[in-house]
Amino acid sequence: MNEELIEGNTMSTVHFTCPECEQRLTLEEARRAAVVATGCPLCTAPIGATAFEPLERVQ
Numbered sequence: 001m002n003e004e005l006i007e008g009n010t011m012s013t014v015h016f017t018c019p020e021c022e023q024r025l026t027l028e029e030a031r032r033a034a035v036v037a038t039g040c041p042l043c044t045a046p047i048g049a050t051a052f053e054p055l056e057r058v059q
């Protein structure tokens, strides 16, 4: 858990559950497109946009 987020330098994270290995993973939002393109980091199964959970932004 990142409890100390510097304003202006916050890093949004996204969560997704792999439909193949069923692992729930967290990654930086910036890497989301890469995961969709290359698949699950663990098992390389294709990750669709629907696997991602809605963004949570911490104020």
Ligand SMILES: [Zn+2]
Binding pocket: 018, 019, 020, 021, 022, 023, 040, 041, 042, 043, 044, 045
């Ligand atoms: Zn997987």
